Amino acid sequence: MPTFSIFGDIRRFARSRRMDEENITVIFGDIKLDFTRTTLDLGDHHLRIFSIFGDTRLRIPHEVGVEIDSFTLFGDVEVEDLLTGEEEQPGASYITEQYATAPVRARISVFSLFGDVEVVRVPVSADGNRTPATGATARLLGNSGERTQPERYDAEAVRRDRSSDKEFHDER
Known part of the structure; x- marks a missing residue:
């Protein structure tokens, strides 16, 4: 399916089982595609991306053989x-090393004048869930492999603490 954007980003989780349906053109904007939430059909796929000003980021399951042909x-x-x-x-x-023997192969053609191209190969389990991260990614996410929520500022808790401090000082 051809996708075209001027002055806008394209961000989506690909749900199609074929990458051949993906032809993306962006004039001013970033492209972010995640193929880890779909099961790609066996065989060869070809993704075409054309970008003038903007970064391209692709997330692809680790078991997919990847060949990148790009011009930046x-x-x-x-x-x-x-x-x-x-x-x-x-x-x-x-x-990738296993490209010739991989049951699913993705050939990615990228033309980009001003922007970076980043391909992230993500381990995915058989049930389609991401497997726990390892290495530097695990250190960033914590030991569980899940993103932790940052501690939130709780105004009510701060008020309670301040009032208990005031009561403590008033008792003296």
């Missing part, structure tokens, strides 16, 4: 593997 004029290409913790900046092209 002012930007970097980066591939991060959350299972192994490896991070590479391969330049214009990249291919």
Whole structure:
């Protein structure tokens, strides 16, 4: 399915079982696609992305063989593997070790004038849930692998603490 945007981001979880339906063009804006919540059909897929000003970030299941063919004029290409913790900046092209034997293969063609291209390979369990993170990602998320909620400012609790402090000082 062709997608076109001028002055706007494209952010979505891909639900299609075929990447061949994805042709994305963005003039001013970022592209963020997550393929970890769908089960891709066996065989070859081809994703085409054209971006003038903006970053491209793709999340792809670890077991999918990935081949990247990209052109970036002012930007970097980066591939991060959350299972192994490896991070590479391969330049214009990249291919995973298991690409030839992978049951699902994704060929990603990216043309980007001003913007970075980042592909994150995410471990996904058989039931479609993300597996616990390892390495640096696990340290960022905590031992459980789940994002923890930041501590929130509780105005009522602060008022109670202040009033108990005041009562304590008044008793003296």
